[in-house]
Amino acid sequence: MESDSALWELKKEKVLAKMRENKRIDDRDFLQYRDIKIEQGLFQNAEGSCKVTLGETVVYAGVKMVPGDPYPDMPDEGTISVLAEFMPLASPTFEPGPPSKESNELARVVDRGIRGGKCLDSKALCIRAGEKVWVVFIDMYIANDGGNLFDAGSLASVGALLNAKIPKYEDDKLVQGEYSGDLEVKTLPILTTCAKIGNTIIADPSLVEEKAMSARFSATTLEDGRICAIQKGGAYSFTKDEVKRIMDISMEKGKELRNLLR
Amino acid sequence: MESDSALWELKKEKVLAKMRENKRIDDRDFLQYRDIKIEQGLFQNAEGSCKVTLGETVVYAGVKMVPGDPYPDMPDEGTISVLAEFMPLASPTFEPGPPSKESNELARVVDRGIRGGKCLDSKALCIRAGEKVWVVFIDMYIANDGGNLFDAGSLASVGALLNAKIPKYEDDKLVQGEYSGDLEVKTLPILTTCAKIGNTIIADPSLVEEKAMSARFSATTLEDGRICAIQKGGAYSFTKDEVKRIMDISMEKGKELRNLLR
Amino acid sequence: MESDSALWELKKEKVLAKMRENKRIDDRDFLQYRDIKIEQGLFQNAEGSCKVTLGETVVYAGVKMVPGDPYPDMPDEGTISVLAEFMPLASPTFEPGPPSKESNELARVVDRGIRGGKCLDSKALCIRAGEKVWVVFIDMYIANDGGNLFDAGSLASVGALLNAKIPKYEDDKLVQGEYSGDLEVKTLPILTTCAKIGNTIIADPSLVEEKAMSARFSATTLEDGRICAIQKGGAYSFTKDEVKRIMDISMEKGKELRNLLR
Amino acid sequence: MDEELTYVNDAGLRLDGRKVDELRPIKITPSVLTRAEGSCYLEWGRNKILVGVYGPREALPQHIQDPTKSIVNFVYRMASFSVPERRNPRPARRDIEISMVCSNALERALLVNRFPNTKIDIFTYIMDSNAGTRVAALTAASVALADAGIPMTDLVSSVAIGRAGGTLITDLTKEEEDAPDAVDMAFAMLPNTEEIVLMQMDGEITKAEFDELVELGSKSCKKVYEFQKDALKGKFKQNDESVN
């Protein structure tokens, strides 16, 4: 990173210079996403899987369903767990080891969108009330960091859920490799992120735009137009008008991305 | 610390210089404690809580009671767990992260005093023999390190126990926010610490006196005059006469401090 | 280590120089082991124990048998666990802390030999099918690193198993200090290691020979002449002929070492 | 759980008698610790929070230093006894996230560029909790930073806003957070410029509600700001008196 920092400083300057001409470094419209490719059902051992390519960014998500104990206060509800692994091959600055705070934030924001948006029916994940419920593990693997991991990771996670099957569970045992049906997905929460560069709001920041941005704002929206999760990030601020406008953008962009999943 | 060490060296010299005049840096008598303030019942979520202010030193202790499994060899006895967190705000030299060896020592010495002094009746902490017992968690939070954390932490811990209620436990469940009665405290083990500076024994060393001391000696005593825990610390030594004398001091000072708890 | 590295470089050069005269640094024959001493039954708290001295190398192994839960897919089979602790007193370069990758490799290679060679009858380790089985813990403690820890550690582990008794287990409880009989050992898997220095293959490399070697090859063999585990190590390569020849050496040396155990 | 609760009654009053836009009682005491360079004890409803501040001081180990600015290191922790079920003292994933977003929120107000290669440590401990701990900690933190004399362009004022029983309300209690339709939004602002520096939300809302919440958050932050100013005035007044 050290040796690269001068290079990134230059690139960042270019982003800002172009922005002063009202242009993005890659000539996208301010609210335009990069090309998106969604591939589902890639892996046989995962109950569901999805690879999302968003410009240079590549994220895999996989779903595993494991019979587990319910929480005492929710005896008839399944649970979900969301984790993100920043594979060290995805960027020269990612290091092997325990999850970074960036990885923690990504996982928690995606988690809140899925949970808050009631994407899964937690009661449908009950196997036997008070005894066994499904634990739905959603694990993201970041394979190439080209910026905006939030949106790519969230899309891959929902894509993997849409693709997931429920394992057969008989006589208190998991029957490996057999399935009792598809996992029902009730809503499609879509996370979209805007960045503020100077005073301009752009959607889907690329990596170099992330270096140049002063703050970001992410919102997860649902089919019915409701907002189910919000996360402001970065060290700078937004005005009240900016956040209201970004919320309109999020709904519009949420629709666009949601259509790719269907 | 590095930048401060010269400053501490100076302060330490002052302590020693005054000691050569048979005086303490803050003009206390050799065996005099600093002002002590005990506040109990501060926190609603804790089953019991206590804040002890001993000169500049501030320690909080809280008690949580959790239903847990008994040890196989003591099926009808509750258990206790004592931990100390050196909050990094308490001193510029405390660092966030896993417990330091100093924090470990503090917790273990307080633990031995409470356990050895039979402060709690472990059989009274049995919920259902062989199945469920109360685990009494005593957690100290060091908020300001002004020296002699041992005595302040121990006093806060016993203070929190004295203030603790037993949660209601019905139908194998904890009823949050309701209590079945007070936790019974059988004895009041009081830990008192003396330091050796040069050849002088002083009670209740302040932080700067701790820097100047060559060794410390702590003893926990009970109402009936018995000693229930001892810990010598620091790199220097005591003579046999010194430890015998310190033990007399401990009993006397123990009485003083015990009276503050009642 | 840093300050020693020049010294080791010299010693290594001596090994290579002697090798060019077709001699080993300690004048052993190429396939000759150093002196071996096996002491069993050293420790009363261990179910079985063994100390192996191989030249300067000293390894202790101890066996503890603990009632545990069977794996769901092997309800009537006991399990084994093998660990190696590189005690920091065994070498100036060993550091306290979590297991190093060298320690992990040693434990896993010894484990595979014992498991692959069916040294223990896992069904005989069942206490009550589906409920309780014996977990056999084999823990190696490296006390002096004189080279070839693999062979010494493996020998000590099998020696400790040969010496082990099964604790008495009554009314779902372990009866401390009483035993129901000897642990039955079905086979004697012997691990032997060869090193390649230049183009020469030698058995039982000492520490300085390990510094000079380019690669090593370890194989575990059984009484009936079968091979039950193999591990190539080191950064260099072997030819096909070399590995075939080493396998012959392993069987011959395996016999030699096995005789010491009986 | 309690689906039949009336979160706001016909008189417009909430379960604890507050109006929809009313804050719980707030009491802020700066300078409560002697070792920390700045400190603050804050009681907000039943939340009790202790904050201590150090810095700018050398950032160590050296490789974390930023030659362009001071690192803002806000640390959020909960005492084991601060919640109904005892909490493992090790930081949870939630704590790590809160620490990160609050560090960001404070950075806007701190003149970080003046202190390259340093860090500013803000240690916040929740000693007792009842909803809204992160905004309470953030509110206490700027008072502690001011107490330490660390230069800032403005304080950071923070509040939780949200919804319970269909009504948008400010400063939710735990009971309100448990409403079946609850929405909980953590909000922080520089009160003088109305710049939003923290926003996190759980629960489902419409765009109209969102816009309204932003205004409610902004209005409520200004109330919080008054408490912060009063606390600091009290302090500086005291100082003035002690000078005389």
Added chain:
Amino acid sequence: MDEELTYVNDAGLRLDGRKVDELRPIKITPSVLTRAEGSCYLEWGRNKILVGVYGPREALPQHIQDPTKSIVNFVYRMASFSVPERRNPRPARRDIEISMVCSNALERALLVNRFPNTKIDIFTYIMDSNAGTRVAALTAASVALADAGIPMTDLVSSVAIGRAGGTLITDLTKEEEDAPDAVDMAFAMLPNTEEIVLMQMDGEITKAEFDELVELGSKSCKKVYEFQKDALKGKFKQNDESVN
């Protein structure tokens, strides 16, 4: 388990129709990632593996540097969903051992002495698995290293060989690995010099079987080598085209 399975039938064919010395389908795609200096995606039977390579780059922290050579840091990890039972994402002891022996296997082919004080990182992730993941990862790794343009004397080709139902076979499936008499040997070679750089084995075999397995491994590695060469040729051909 399935003791009555016929692992090789009278026609000499295995459960999945392969001959005893036949490999599963292998598909190698280099240059699949843009951030890594070299990369490779490999499908081998039902194994799916992603590899990214960085280096030689400065080895940090400094005290791990070797002034005589570059450190080869092969890292083997399994995605949590790559196996039937979900796997804890933390590295297992098995992963650490595989990482070590594969680092050793690659070092022979890399001109490590040319790059003192540096390290070469090879991160391999098993995304889906069905027996033979370590040899697949090692095979993919040399393609990724070539893709990165890191100088090597030869590729490293790798394959699993072993026994099921009494017959020596190449490239075992999970089903074959579960045979009651199964033997599983991981094998890697520099294909041009026939130097063996990796050998690990579980299960019981005779010396005669061992000798035969070595030959089978060597023969099979050469087949794997052809896939590696083709993949790299495809890449360099593509590059040529893109130049035009």
Added chain:
Amino acid sequence: MDEELTYVNDAGLRLDGRKVDELRPIKITPSVLTRAEGSCYLEWGRNKILVGVYGPREALPQHIQDPTKSIVNFVYRMASFSVPERRNPRPARRDIEISMVCSNALERALLVNRFPNTKIDIFTYIMDSNAGTRVAALTAASVALADAGIPMTDLVSSVAIGRAGGTLITDLTKEEEDAPDAVDMAFAMLPNTEEIVLMQMDGEITKAEFDELVELGSKSCKKVYEFQKDALKGKFKQNDESVN
């Protein structure tokens, strides 16, 4: 448990036949390891302890260095099989405390000011245990330090003293430690100056008993000292012989 046991019988003898102030058999063998700079194997009753010593050597990482003295790093560990119930090999909180107080106890005897910025590592492993392991480890440690030739003003001699069945006794066994009224005090002294360098106690005693225990500890340490001296004499005698 065994409340009816008679810990000291009418003849003044204990369960294992010892007198109240009698030590269990002690056997000390220095120089048992070749890699460590000093070492010692000690058998004390059924306790078996291995100690190895390194130093003074550079204290690393650098920031732990003390420019005024050598850091004494006594490490106490128990082998997993050294106790009736298998012990997790990771250091327990008890181990960390024992390591700390024993480091302190040894520092008094070591001329630490002569070796700034260094550390002296003393690694002690309990291989088999039956009460009094920490005092046995400390006793063995000074022999190993002497074996290493590290300059000391005196040895450190250590012993456990306490009470069982109402009588004050020296060198308790596990059985005596389990007495209903048991008191267990770890005690260490510089035998030539009678300086107390370690004292820890569990259980309840009166002041009179305390005073008596201090004398018993002191007397017993001197006996331990004889074993240490003999062991070292044996060693140096051997060395003399080997010189001839």
